[in-house]
Amino acid sequence: MKTVLIIGGSGHIGSHIAQILRGEKFKLICTYSSQKNNLPGISLCKLDITDRKKVFTVFKKYKPGIVIHCAALKNIADAEIRYDETIAVNIQGVQNIADAAIQMKSEVVIGLSSFKAARPEVSIYALSKCLMERLFYQYDMLGNTSFIALRIGSVLWAPATVLRSWERMVNESGMIKVTGFNMVRFFNTIENITDQVRIIISHHTILRGQTIAQMIRPVRLKDLLEVFVSKYGGKYTKTKEKDTETSDEFLFSDLELNFAVKKSIQRKIFYCRGFHKTNKRKLKLFSSDTIKPMNKTQIKKIIASK
Numbered sequence: 403m404k405t406v407l408i409i410g411g412s413g414h415i416g417s418h419i420a421q422i423l424r425g426e427k428f429k430l431i432c433t434y435s436s437q438k439n440n441l442p443g444i445s446l447c448k449l450d451i452t453d454r455k456k457v458f459t460v461f462k463k464y465k466p467g468i469v470i471h472c473a474a475l476k477n478i479a480d481a482e483i484r485y486d487e488t489i490a491v492n493i494q495g496v497q498n499i500a501d502a503a504i505q506m507k508s509e510v511v512i513g514l515s516s517f518k519a520a521r522p523e524v525s526i527y528a529l530s531k532c533l534m535e536r537l538f539y540q541y542d543m544l545g546n547t548s549f550i551a552l553r554i555g556s557v558l559w560a561p562a563t564v565l566r567s568w569e570r571m572v573n574e575s576g577m578i579k580v581t582g583f584n585m586v587r588f589f590n591t592i593e594n595i596t597d598q599v600r601i602i603i604s605h606h607t608i609l610r611g612q613t614i615a616q617m618i619r620p621v622r623l624k625d626l627l628e629v630f631v632s633k634y635g636g637k638y639t640k641t642k643e644k645d646t647e648t649s650d651e652f653l654f655s656d657l658e659l660n661f662a663v664k665k666s667i668q669r670k671i672f673y674c675r676g677f678h679k680t681n682k683r684k685l686k687l688f689s690s691d692t693i694k695p696m697n698k699t700q701i702k703k704i705i706a707s708k
Contacts, residue, residue, distance in 0.1 A: 404509075405429045407466035409451060409499060410473025412439040414560045415514065418592040419470060419599060420444050431464050435473065451495035461502035468603055469503050469511040471496070474531070476516075477562060481527035492530035493537070500541040500549065510548040510606040512599060513538055515613065516555060535613045539677045548610035550602050553653050554595050555588030555618065558704060563589075564623070565630065565705065572636035579641045583624040586695060587651050590618060591707050601667050608665075609674060615653040617671040621704075622695045629701045659685045 406423065410416045411432025417439050420432050424443055432441060433449035440446070449460055451473055474492050475481055481488040496513065503511045515531045522529040538549035556563050571578045598616055602609055627638055654662055654673050662675040662685055673685065696704070 403427055403429050404467040405431060405464055406468045406470065407460075407464055408432045409449070409469065409471045410434075411441075411444075411470075412437060412446070413472055415554075415557055415592065415595065416470070416472035417441060419472070419596050422593070422596045428468070431466065433460065433473070451498055452490045454498045454501075457495075457498040458502045458505070461506045461508075465506055466503075467509045469499065469508050470599060471499055471511060471513040474514075476527070478525055478527045481525070481530070485526045488526050488530050492527075493533050496534045496537055500537065504541065504545050504547050507545075508547050510550065510603060510610075511538070511541075512602050512606075513549070513551045514595075515551045515553050536677065538613070539611050542611035548606040550606060550609050550611075551613040552595075552598055552602060553613060553615035554598075555590045555615075555651070555653060557595065558589050558591055558707065564626070568627070568630055568636070569634065572634060576636050578627065578631070578636050578638040580623065580627060580638055581641055581643045582649065583627070583640060585623040585649055585651075586620045587623060588618055588620050588653055589626075589704065591704060593707065594618075598670070601670065605667055612674045612676050614672045614674045617673065617693075619696045619700070620651065620693055621701060625695070625698055626701055626705070629698050629705065633702075633705070654685075 404427075406428045408416045408420050408430065411420050411430075412434030416432060420430050420441055421444075424430060424441075430444045431447055432444055433447050435448070435450050438446060438448075447460055447464075449456060451457055473495065475484065475488045500511065513534055515535055522532040535551040538551045541547070542549040559565050568578045594616070602614075631638060654675060658675050661677060662673050664685055665672050665674050
């Protein structure tokens with residue numbers, strides 16, 4: 403039985419992945435930094451990933467074959483203010499995990515990555531995740547441990563996402579304040595992300611050293627808002643957009659497509675990007691302004707998984 407170490411396993415994404423994988427043939431260890439989230443049948447371990455000595459101690463104790471890295475400072479606005487903490491957690495923490503995984507001969511390290519609606523040129527958060535992906539590529543060349551970064555978009559019903567924000571606004575005042583009706587975003591479900599993680603575990607030898615993203619349909623924020631209001635109530639009004647936000651979101655930028663290939667694995671289509679090989683046939687731009695958005699019927703189905 404392989405040991406799976408989920409870094410940040412007490413958070414929204416990590417804990418849900420752990421609960422879904424619990425019924426499978428894995429020994430699960432979830433780490434937490436401050437807030438402990440009790441998960442029945444799953445071992446918990448306190449870990450500050452910026453503490454290099456502690457990271458190595460945990461890896462030596464559990465000897466994980468599979469590492470799923472979910473921990474990060476994720477709030478875009480907070481990252482601009484707490485940039486030193488963002489660098490410590492999102493970059494130096496990644497280095498500590500990668501060094502320990504290589505030393506303990508872990509089979510595969512999967513890092514969840516999301517630029518969200520921000521771009522590396524203007525956002526400390528997005529830049530830190532971009533550097534994480536580059537570090538994964540470099541570490542992948544150092545030994546037998548596979549390193550793969552998985553871009554996931556925004557996770558529906560996660561604490562910091564729009565659905566939870568709208569839910570709080572409805573409960574507090576009945577009025578939802580939206581920064582941009584015409585914004586288009588990529589949303590993902592925990593169930594689909596867990597499926598992607600399973601695929602990476604099974605196929606890491608052909609995905610190693612790459613940043614990958616499944617081709618998913620984007621959602622127009624105005625359509626999502628109208629579906630939300632029809633289901634949960636409330637009214638809405640438009641407010642000023644944030645400086646770090648963009649109208650469209652990308653899972654792969656135009657420049658990255660020079661290094662990307664498309665792969666079909668278990669009936670899912672993935673864009674897979676390396677850092678060293680130029681693709682002779684450039685792929686279609688993978689952004690929210692080039693892919694047809696979901697209709698309202700499709701949106702109703704995905705927000706039902708609350």
